[in-house]
Every structure is written in C-alpha cells, then in structure tokens.
Amino acid sequence: MEVTIARLGSAGDGVAETPEGAVYLPGTLPGERVAARLAGRRGEGLAAEVVEILAPSPHRVTPPCPHFLVECGACALQHMAVPAYAAWKRDRLVEALDRAGQPDAPVADIVLAPAGTRRRADLALRRLQGGAMALGFHARGSAAVADLVTCHVLDPALVALFRPLREMLRRLPALKREGSAVLNLLDSGPDLLLRTDGPLDATQRATLAAFGTAHGIPRIAWASGTGLPENAAQSGPVRLMLSGVAVAPPPGAFLQAAPVGEAAIIAAVQDRLAAQKLPVRSRVADLYAGIGTLSFPLAARHRVAAYEGDAAAVAALDAAARREGGRVEAIRRDLAYRPLLPAELNGFGAVVLDPPYAGAVEQVAQIVRSKVPVVVYVSCNPVALARDAAVLVKAGFKVTGAVPVDQFPWSPHLESVVGFRR
Numbered sequence: 001m002e003v004t005i006a007r008l009g010s011a012g013d014g015v016a017e018t019p020e021g022a023v024y025l026p027g028t029l030p031g032e033r034v035a036a037r038l039a040g041r042r043g044e045g046l047a048a049e050v051v052e053i054l055a056p057s058p059h060r061v062t063p064p065c066p067h068f069l070v071e072c073g074a075c076a077l078q079h080m081a082v083p084a085y086a087a088w089k090r091d092r093l094v095e096a097l098d099r100a101g102q103p104d105a106p107v108a109d110i111v112l113a114p115a116g117t118r119r120r121a122d123l124a125l126r127r128l129q130g131g132a133m134a135l136g137f138h139a140r141g142s143a144a145v146a147d148l149v150t151c152h153v154l155d156p157a158l159v160a161l162f163r164p165l166r167e168m169l170r171r172l173p174a175l176k177r178e179g180s181a182v183l184n185l186l187d188s189g190p191d192l193l194l195r196t197d198g199p200l201d202a203t204q205r206a207t208l209a210a211f212g213t214a215h216g217i218p219r220i221a222w223a224s225g226t227g228l229p230e231n232a233a234q235s236g237p238v239r240l241m242l243s244g245v246a247v248a249p250p251p252g253a254f255l256q257a258a259p260v261g262e263a264a265i266i267a268a269v270q271d272r273l274a275a276q277k278l279p280v281r282s283r284v285a286d287l288y289a290g291i292g293t294l295s296f297p298l299a300a301r302h303r304v305a306a307y308e309g310d311a312a313a314v315a316a317l318d319a320a321a322r323r324e325g326g327r328v329e330a331i332r333r334d335l336a337y338r339p340l341l342p343a344e345l346n347g348f349g350a351v352v353l354d355p356p357y358a359g360a361v362e363q364v365a366q367i368v369r370s371k372v373p374v375v376v377y378v379s380c381n382p383v384a385l386a387r388d389a390a391v392l393v394k395a396g397f398k399v400t401g402a403v404p405v406d407q408f409p410w411s412p413h414l415e416s417v418v419g420f421r422r
C-alpha cells in the first residue's frame with residue numbers, strides 16, 4: 001500500500017489514516033509518502049513496515065546509530081532533525097495540559113539533554129545458542145534482545161563496559177538463559193546490579209570481584225531474579241553528590257537519567273516554588289523522593305519532609321540527611337496504599353511530587369481534598385500527567401508554568417515539571 005504520514009503517534013511512529021484504520025509505521029515522519037507492507041494488527045489500528053520512502057520529509061536526517069530500528073527499540077526518532085524533534089516533544093506537554101483543561105498554560109522551551117550523557121542503563125541479558133551472550137535493550141515491541149556494540153544515548157563510560165561485561169557474563173554459569181544488568185554511573189564510578197536466573201557461588205563472586213577491580217567498578221550487587229540485591233563484590237564506597245550532599249545510592253537506584261536533565265528539573269521545581277513566593281523555611285513535602293534528588297536542593301530554602309516507598313532508597317536518603325544535620329526528614333511510605341491525607345497535607349506550604357510512570361491517582365485524589373495551595377508535579381509520562389492534572393484543574397488548580405525536559409534523546413519519553421496554584 002501507499003500512504004501519507006499524517007502525524008507521529010505517542011510511541012514516535014508515523015501514523016497514516018486509511019479507510020481500514022490508523023496504520024503505524026516506525027521510522028517515518030509527518031508529510032512523507034511511503035510504500036508500506038502490512039505486518040499485523042496494533043490495538044485498534046494496523047502495524048506496517050516501510051518498503052520505500054517515496055517522498056522524504058525535509059526534516060529527515062541519517063540516524064547516527066547502526067542499531068537504530070534494525071534491532072534496538074530504545075530510540076524511535078533518530079531519523080528526525082533536532083528542531084522538528086524538539087518541537088514534537090514540547091507539543092506532547094502542550095497537548096497533555098490541553099487535555100487537562102489548560103490549553104493556554106505557559107510552556108517553556110524544551111531542555112534537551114545531549115546525546116552521550118545518559119548515566120543509567122537497564123540492559124537485558126540473554127544467553128544465545130552456543131553460549132554467547134546478547135546484551136542490550138529490547139527490540140521494538142518484542143522480547144528479543146538487541147546485542148549492542150554501541151549506544152549513542154549512553155555516557156561513553158557505560159558503553160565501554162558492554163564488551164568486557166558481555167565477555168565476563170558469557171563465562172558466568174549463574175546466567176543460564178535470562179538476566180539483566182543495571183548500570184548507574186555514579187561519582188565513584190560505574191555501579192552494577194546484576195540479576196540472574198541461577199545461583200552465584202563463591203567462585204563466581206570472585207569472578208565479579210576481579211571484574212570490578214579491572215574496570216573501576218567499586219560495587220557489584222547481585223540478585224536472584226527479582227529478589228532483593230546483595231553486595232557480591234565491593235572494593236570501595238559508592239557515592240553520588242546531590243546538590244552538594246554525598247549519598248550512597250542502593251544497587252540499581254533510580255537516578256534522573258542525565259545530569260543536564262536533573263539540573264533542569266531541579267531548577268524548574270525551585271522556580272515554580274519561588275514564583276509562588278513561598279516563605280523561606282516553610283514546610284514542603286517531597287513525595288516519591290527516591291534518594292533525595294529534589295529533597296536536598298529544596299532543603300536550601302525549606303523544611304523538607306521526603307516520602308518514598310522503596311526501603312533501600314529511603315534508607316540512603318535518611319543516612320545522607322542525618323549526616324547533613326537533619327534538614328530533610330526521610331519517611332518510608334507507600335503512597336498508593338497510604339497516600340498523605342488532607343489533615344497531613346494541610347501542614348505543608350507546597351507539595352512536590354515526582355511519581356513513577358503510572359502517575360499518582362491516589363495521592364492526587366487526597367491533594368484535591370486538602371488545602372495545599374501550591375503543587376509542583378514532576379512527570380515522566382504525559383498520559384498520566386494529563387489524567388492527574390485534569391483532577392487538579394477540576395478542583396480549582398491552575399497551571400502557573402511548565403517546563404518540558406528531554407532526558408531520553410530520540411525516544412518518545414518526556415519529562416515535565418508543571419507548577420499548579422489553587
């Protein structure tokens with residue numbers, strides 16, 4: 001079939017409208033005329049593959065990575081020139097706020113984290129026939145693992161570990177068929193959390209220790225399947241500076257994906273609070289606080305209560321906060337099962353929340369019942385943001401300003417910081 005691409009869908013695929021329904025075509029751009037072959041159904045629409053780009057978009061560029069669209073599904077838009085790509089991502093936030101009932105919300109220019117600066121990778125591992133090891137991200141819409149030689153998104157210090165890690169894992173019996181490797185680039189060097197489907201004996205622990213020493217990795221943690229991690233080999237302390245505070249992140253800890261993104265998110269959160277003239281030393285709740293990425297910078301002006309559900313993250317945050325003199329109070333709490341209730345929320349001058357991908361339905365339902373005047377919502381999912389923001393808007397909140405932040409170059413993911421005032 002021949003189709004014309006009308007728009008980009010939320011996964012970054014080109015979408016053509018046809019009498020048979022929407023046709024999704026990865027690797028295409030709006031305005032392009034494309035010869036395509038149908039590949040199956042996709043939700044309400046149809047999935048297709050490009051046979052030939054008959055009329056290319058002026059925004060089409062050559063993708064830099066050899067794995068792009070061929071096998072790796074982590075990036076979706078390497079074939080799009082940066083200005084058009086940046087405008088599309090910013091529009092995703094504008095559309096989300098429109099859906100939430102704030103079509104005229106002031107949305108700033110997008111902050112783009114440069115390629116080659118992502119400091120966190122959750123790599124899939126799969127043993128292939130003959131014992132070889134595939135290491136990389138998943139393929140598009142499939143469980144296949146793209147065996148990566150390079151990655152243009154990750155920090156080169158992490159990419160440099162691909163080859164030796166693959167070689168070491170090839171000889172590690174604990175990895176029978178499937179596993180994963182989370183690589184976090186900390187200030188103390190790379191930090192590795194390995195998950196395998198087989199047991200790790202003393203000989204294999206020695207292998208991991210030797211690997212860590214050879215590649216400047218102070219800690220290698222290991223977990224069986226989805227179990228709790230244990231330190232398998234540690235030769236020195238792990239450390240990440242968060243706004244001048246030294247934190248020892250637990251294995252596999254959530255980090256904001258790129259330093260530029262982290263700085264932009266912190267600046268936007270502080271800006272939204274400053275714009276509301278929140279008095280110095282007023283109480284601020286930092287919900288879904290992780291290891292304290294936002295708590296410590298907020299503590300420069302405010303008294304911060306940081307709530308987080310993950311035991312290891314909250315322990316790291318608490319230890320760092322105590323060393324710092326207690327400017328941040330760290331509290332473990334599952335905010336889906338036990339969201340902060342109106343009586344608790346009313347003690348805060350502002351609530352900052354940075355929920356996971358699914359958003360914060362339960363917590364937002366309590367915020368709208370409280371008297372909290374200022375909310376700053378940090379989102380990694382425009383769909384969840386639109387849903388939660390609609391609840392806030394319906395209860396009388398208005399968007400005071402919004403900043404889109406792109407921490408995942410060429411992917412459809414978007415982070416945003418949105419300020420609300422009642």
Ligand SMILES: C[S@@+](CC[C@H](N)C(=O)[O-])C[C@H]1O[C@@H](n2cnc3c(N)ncnc32)[C@H](O)[C@@H]1O
Pocket residue numbers: 254255256288289290291292293294307308309310313333334335336337354355356357380
């Ligand atoms: C997007 S991260 C943000 C972390 C932190 N604000 C930062 O900037 O690094 C979301 C955090 O929410 C936590 N989380 C997920 N589900 C939760 C729940 N039900 N209750 C409390 N925290 C939760 C995760 O452990 C994670 O630390």
